[in-house]
Amino acid sequence: MSQPPRSSAGGRHASLATRENPALRGAGFQDNCAICIRGLCQTFGEGELKKQVLFDNELDLARGEIVIMTGPSGSGKTTLLTLIGALRTVQQGSISIRGRELWGLSSSQLVDVRRNIGFIFQAHNLFTSLSALQNVRMALELKESDRAEMDRRAEEMLRAVGLGHRIHYKPQQLSGGQRQRVAIARALVHVPQIILADEPTAALDKQSGRDVVNLLKKFAKEQGTTILIVTHDNRILDVADRIVNMVDGRIISDVVVSESQAICEFLRRVPLFNGLLPDTLTKVADQMELVEYKPSEVIFRQGDAGDNFYLIRSGEAEVVFEDGGPGKVVATLDEGKFFGEMALETGEPRKATVRAKTDLTLCALDKEEYLAVKTASATFKEEISKVLFERQR
Ligand SMILES: Nc1ncnc2c1ncn2[C@@H]1O[C@H](COP(=O)(O)OP(=O)(O)OP(=O)(O)O)[C@@H](O)[C@H]1O
């Protein structure tokens, strides 16, 4: 994650790639937070074989939110899911599920927590001697006692996942995808508060995968269920409110999809960025910070060292040349215009002061990121050379 831009006059910063969940900003955090993780570490093995696999993780999931987690194999995604699901004891750090702390709970208390969680895991763990209906019904037996009612709900759920015609089949009479759908029906049938899914669409064809995702979305929106999905399936990314990336046991980025999409749309309209591939564009958007200024607030001063590149998202800025007197306005820049690249390119101090003329919102990219983007994009290089060339004249 990029550092907040260090502008001389401050401004109000808002990160686009943030660990602060906008669904949880302000009042009502406790009420609205379904899963709250702080300082979570996990180690496997003893002595020489001891290996830490999770490092100081933080994550907040709101009620009704769908979060997708991606990351390389072995990075710790399943381990994190099993800790949240109370399938393992928390060794260090805190996980709170709807306000209930998991650290220090006994095994029977952990079982109690699991009752409110629906699991869809890679190995679907169906009972081979039981039919699809009986497998699904088992999830209701902890809470419900009316057998006819349990059958009715189990059948309804199997129909919802497209298996109405297979309810009396046993797992070995079903295909891999169908078995996966039984597992999904079993996870959803007791209307859990939280659903944890590990590669739920991996064994499914495109349409079945889409159906499952739509069903999960319906649950999130109608029942306020919080859903955390680990997946490498980029066909289902669009369902997510947020995408979290885990690498080597650490959550390294946490992106609010709607904010990221909005900023990509905006960047795409700017010639400097429109040659970037969507992948690079998204990375640039995630690294940018929104900074707001009031009229006459200074973004940087002539003579300052250059640390950021700026793009105007809305409002107007004035470029002022300071000559010991009141200063001379040499240009006014509006939406889509950019500035601040010169000092980053040359390493020399700012050649002019830039201040807000109206209420101003800027997207700021720090020097390191700016240089990385430049390397990635031929268009970017050409554009900058052109701009620098024109400014020399
Ligand atoms: N029970 C265990 N005992 C010892 N090490 C384990 C155990 N479970 C997982 N690990 C190790 O912890 C690390 C993280 O494993 P984890 O299963 O969480 O990864 P993952 O991100 O889910 O990977 P994949 O995408 O392949 O499913 C791996 O190095 C793995 O070998």
Ligand SMILES: [Mg+2]
């Ligand atoms: Mg895994």
